[in-house]
Amino acid sequence: MKVFNLSNVFLGFLLILFTSCQQQENILELESSMRTFDIGVSYSLKIKVSEKIERVTIQFGEEEQVEVVGSVFEFTPQEVKEAEKVVLRGHDGDDKLIQESKYTFKYVDPSVTEPVEDDPEVPRPVGEFPHHNPTSLPQLNTLNRPWSNSQSAIVIDAYESNGIDWDKMAADKRMAAVIHRSGDGLKVDKGYAQRREIARERGYLWGAYHLGRPGNVIEQADKFLDTVGNDDEALLILDLENTQSSSMMNVKEALQFIDYVYDRTGKIVVIYANHSTALDLNSKAKNHALIKKAPFWxxxxxxxxxxxxxxxxxxxxxxxxxxxxxCTKTGSCLYNVPGTRYDMDVNVFPGTVDELKTLWYNPGSEN
Incomplete structure (x- = not known):
């Protein structure tokens, strides 16, 4: 019969807990989930760094590592690459390596589109609805700085850590809508409820986006809809950051989320996606009846x-x-919404504020 010394077990547990806490303190990671980049375009990526890390270096592929000044590194991809290995290294005050984070970047030529493969048609009872794009703005090139047209509507999207000075923002008469993160996976955004009330009081259109994470799809959808609540005027949005990342919702899960929200509400969510995610959706879901009806952000x-x-x-x-x-400096962005900082996401609707109001809804079987 074995006899355990409980005091030693307890001390061992404390040691493991202490070691775990120490490891958790060494944070070194990219804040953005973006991993696919256009060649010839300059990007600024923020790094989340814990206090123990005093020096950060970055290494692209086989190139020599270079020091990162501040918490942002800037780079411009010059050639197409399928998989560029990128390594962040964190050093303490004695220049000892204490944390290392590895990523894989993909550089693409934006002028080249990828082939689209057919997938089975998924029948759904969806009615027709008006196209979610305007037609009346004169001489507007929707692919080239549409925000430069003084009639086009501006929309911000925020989450709990973005600051908003509502009084200053009111000076921008083109500011038409506020979209806010309702949750990240199963975590509810702490700023959602209060900011919804403020936005509504000030006359802004309101939207809610759910940041999709892997697994628990139905539970995520229920959490999203429960957070939005009985709010028929809120625009419902699914944020698909990177459908090929293991830390984000993939295409199969996204379609399950879309179907479930439709079954529960009769509404088709707006789809938020970047270029590479849109191509992935084209490849794997282009014949899915609901996503074909979804407005595209x-x-x-x-x-x-x-x-x-x-x-x-x-x-x-x-x-x-x-x-x-x-954009890394407030006031120097492509468009600067008063009362917000450089880290605020800014969007354009290629139509007037009044046009946007008529199209601010989720399509469904009744439309």
Whole structure:
């Protein structure tokens, strides 16, 4: 019969707990989930760094590692690459390596589109609805700085850590809508409920986006709808950051989420996706009846769109063109919404504020 010394077991547990806490303190990671980048475009990526890390270096492929100044590194991909290994290294005050984070970046030529493969048609009882894109703005090139047209509507999307000075923001008469993160996976955004009330009081259109994570799809959808509550005027959105990342919702899970929300509400969610995610959706879901009816919120952080990921969608409903990815100083972004900082996501609707109001709804069987 074995006899255990409980005091030693307890001390061992404390040692494991202490070691675990120490490891958790060494944080070194990219804040953005973006991993696919256009060649010839400059990007600024923020790094989340814990206090114990005093020096950060970065290494691209076989190149020599270089020191990162501050918490942002800037780079411009020059050639197409399928898999560029990128390593962040964190050092303490004695220049000892204490944390290492590895990523794989993909660099693409935005003028080249990928082939679309057919997938089985998924029948759903969906009615017709008006196209979610405007037609009346004169001489507007929707792929080249549409925000430069003084009539186009501006939309911000925020989460709990973004600051908003509502009084200052009111000075921008083109500011039409606020989209806010309702949750991240199963975690509810702490700023959602209060900001919804403020936005509504000030006359802004309101939208709720759910950041999709892997697993627990139905539970995530229920959490999303329960957080939004009985709010028929809120635009429902599924945020698909990277459908090929193990830390994000994939295409199969996204379609399950879309179907479930439709079954529960009769509404088709707006789809948020960047260029590479849109191509992935084209490849794997272009014949899914609901997603074919979903308005498209396109993330592309640049002044123009050299090639659009045509397949499921021919154009966009909203274009997210500015964030901390391509702006590092407040007041110097492609468009600056008063009362917000450089890290606020800014979007354009290629139509007037009044047009946007008529299209601010989720399509469904009744439309």
């Amino acid at each position: 396109y993330a592309r952080f640049r002044e123009n769109i050299p090639s659009f990921p045509t397949g499921i969608w021919d154009t966009y409903f909203l274009w997210q063109f500015s964030s901390e990815i391509n």
